[in-house]
Amino acid sequence: MSRKPIKAVNKSEASAPPEADVVRLLGAAVRIGAGRRTGPPLSLDLEAGSAHVITAGPGAGKTALLETIALARPPLKGAIELFGKNLARVRPAARHALRRRIGVIFQDLRLIDALSARDNVALAARAAGRSPEEYDKPLVEVLAWVGLTRLADEPASHLDGEGRGRLAVARAVINRPDLLIADEPSGEAVLKLLSDLNEAGTTMLIATRDADLAEQSGAEVTSLVPAP
């Protein structure tokens, strides 16, 4: 299968001015699944506009790590800083403000099948507190960018695998996130869109089990070695 790799932008080439690290892991270890297994402690800095690929085999804790960074669960050990804020010190009621700065492409996409492609994307904008007047135009633009204009009114369940991947990307970027997290992105079209986003300066954190993809991406790669 031919695919365009994610092209990591050199920090000095990024159009946005450099700022504090978008993500900073300081020996952060996360709980894997619902059990007692703990992932290996990890430290990394993800600067604004850069891309980072975390690679490991299944069950190594990639998804758990991304969910922790996306504020879905607390870290077990170490610390995680997001946009310069230590997550342990962020009040539960204030988490939404950080979440609105993150776009997530889930491994299972988590699209709402009963909703149209347009409404799946609109839902993300509404959840971020935007009114239809605010998001109508960007929604049309983002659907056009991912190539779903013609299928905008089709229920998500009617889209093929590639269409669903494109829709997941559209939903993740409708709120112009400062950080895009992608868990096991797949498909040529989705990888091309992610590459374009990173070239445009979007900070990106990707988890994949595909070592070749990580290699070709040109991004900084961290391999998660499962804890013994």
Place this chain on the structure above:
Amino acid sequence: MSPARAARNGPSLLPGAASPSPWLALAVLLLSFLAALELVAATAAIRAAAAWSPRLAGTVTVAVGGGGLESAEAAAARATEILARAPGVASISVLDPDPADVAAARMMGLSGTATAGNPPRLLATTFTDRERISAAALARDLRREHLAAAVDDHGVWTGPMERTAVVAVAAAVGLLLVVITLVWALAAAAAGGAVRQREERVNLLLHLGATDPMIVRPFRARAAGAAAIGAGVGAGAAAALASAAIWSPTVADWINAQVTAQIGASPSLDAWDLAAVAIWPPVAVLVAALAAGATAKARLRALA
């Protein structure tokens, strides 16, 4: 929501989450019926006690019997003079003779010899609010002047009336607390279930940056809506029954018999007592909304 409005507003964050829960509405209806009836009963009892107790407590009835050569009329005249000198007495009136006076005097404690063959006379005595003399002191004054007399301070009437009010209010407060607790528990259970049913969607919304209030609001509205329907219908039914008790003698007699058997006396209902029913629906809605909001928020904390 109409399709046009839905299209204008965009997709609902939690479709159907704000629709009132039918089983919660039914449960609140039954509880509200009880609560509203209790409120009406308590209001009637308080009103009756407040209206009658001071009026009865502000008067005494004096029974005076003749003795020796003195007729009951002459004894009543002497008693009137003695009573007029007592502190705090505002007025004295000798009641017209009535065959029932003999029985009344005996009930008040006037001995049989004083009533035999010489029907006693009854005197209604009212007091000013200040320096009121007690019934016992009045009786002593009368007996000191060798009058066969008994004084009734109407305690036999005011006692049960005040006791009824206290029992009715205590029962109403107790029952209201129980009903409020049950409404809270039911609304919390309904909200918890509704969040669980939509856990996947709620989780997604949290990931997408929805705030707690955005997610909690529909669940709160769901409980408040159900409580409003249930409390409105339940309180309305209670008001209808109370209205029947006010305006239908048959229903009134039946209720009086039931209430009297339970607590010893039955205050009659008044149209104004129905106003007490209006208190309940806002209370039920508030309790349900608070319970649902707190529960939904707790579930979000567990998810986030």
